[in-house]
Amino acid sequence: MSPLTGLKKGFSVYPITVPTKYSVKSFNFYLWEDGNSLSLIDAGLDSNKCWEQCNKTLSENGFTLNDISKIILTHSHEDHIGLINRILSIREIPVFAHSESIPRLKRDKEFHSLWIEFYKQLYHEMGCGDTGIQNIERLKIELKERENYTIHSDIIPLNESNTISGLQVIETPGHSPDHLAFYNQKEKWLIGGDHLIGHISSNALVEPDRNGTRIFTLVEYIQSLEKCLNLDIESVFPGHGRPISNPKDLITTRLKKIYQKSDRILNLIVAGISTADHLARTYYKDKYQREFDLVMSEIIGHVDYLEVSNKVKKELIYGVWHYTQI
Numbered sequence: 270m271s272p273l274t275g276l277k278k279g280f281s282v283y284p285i286t287v288p289t290k291y292s293v294k295s296f297n298f299y300l301w302e303d304g305n306s307l308s309l310i311d312a313g314l315d316s317n318k319c320w321e322q323c324n325k326t327l328s329e330n331g332f333t334l335n336d337i338s339k340i341i342l343t344h345s346h347e348d349h350i351g352l353i354n355r356i357l358s359i360r361e362i363p364v365f366a367h368s369e370s371i372p373r374l375k376r377d378k379e380f381h382s383l384w385i386e387f388y389k390q391l392y393h394e395m396g397c398g399d400t401g402i403q404n405i406e407r408l409k410i411e412l413k414e415r416e417n418y419t420i421h422s423d424i425i426p427l428n429e430s431n432t433i434s435g436l437q438v439i440e441t442p443g444h445s446p447d448h449l450a451f452y453n454q455k456e457k458w459l460i461g462g463d464h465l466i467g468h469i470s471s472n473a474l475v476e477p478d479r480n481g482t483r484i485f486t487l488v489e490y491i492q493s494l495e496k497c498l499n500l501d502i503e504s505v506f507p508g509h510g511r512p513i514s515n516p517k518d519l520i521t522t523r524l525k526k527i528y529q530k531s532d533r534i535l536n537l538i539v540a541g542i543s544t545a546d547h548l549a550r551t552y553y554k555d556k557y558q559r560e561f562d563l564v565m566s567e568i569i570g571h572v573d574y575l576e577v578s579n580k581v582k583k584e585l586i587y588g589v590w591h592y593t594q595i
């Protein structure tokens with residue numbers, strides 16, 4: 270893929286694109302040359318393919334690893350942070366991310382236990398019973414595995430008021446609580462991570478914040494989409510798939526789809542299905558067992574959204590939330 274055209278020499282985005290057979294189609298991360306320095310925005314998967322493509326893109330454009338002066342992250346999911354330790358083992362450079370990324374990247378043990386307690390309570394209150402308990406066991410294994418990939422360097426926190434390498438930091442929580450996008454106001458583009466993907470809708474995953482408080486993630490995701498709708502952007506470089514050339518149309522479509530889905534879930538609540546677990550089993554059928562955590566995230570996100578929109582109310586009955594129409 271060629272660098273973005275129309276930019277004067279010394280100001281260019283160089284996409285590093287690694288295709289995959291999975292539905293995300295590719296893992297994308299970016300070299301950004303801002304005239305003075307070269308930054309790596311996101312760091313792919315911890316795989317040889319990503320490593321080779323990163324080095325290839327550097328050399329094709331006349332750079333080496335030693336030219337990268339900082340790593341900037343859109344969020345802490347493993348397919349965006351994979352090469353950090355390889356790069357840091359060659360050269361110590363600063364890593365910048367949202368403050369919520371820090372316990373996630375440090376694989377903080379206290380945060381992991383808080384995380385497990387959070388999902389235990391959440392799945393119990395959402396009526397998931399034994400399926401919820403089984404998934405907690407799976408989560409414990411997953412978190413243990415994650416401890417093998419800890420980012421050792423200091424992480425410098427970024428927030429909305431910051432500019433980094435000439436890019437405006439835009440907080441875009443929703444897909445993850447630590448999600449950031451990086452906006453080039455002059456050129457009207459956004460490096461968008463997983464906030465907006467062209468060929469698939471982005472999941473708003475239910476997660477606790479660093480204090481263990483539950484975030485209404487879909488509500489935040491909607492607000493982050495609306496925030497981007499108000500930015501003057503003409504293109505988005507996403508974390509997966511092809512560059513997006515009509516971001517405003519895509520955001521409008523995504524929002525419409527979310528509202529339509531909420532309406533369908535509201536109809537099920539009106540028909541008398543009152544717990545998130547029962548809604549998930551009814552709405553997703555076989556997918557409920559196969560993709561339990563994703564499916565529960567979706568349903569919980571929508572009942573939260575219906576709740577803040579004053580369309581449903583909830584009542585705790587024997588420790589389980591029951592939702593009814595207002």
Ligand SMILES: [Zn+2]
Pocket residue numbers: 344346444445463
């Ligand atoms: Zn992600």
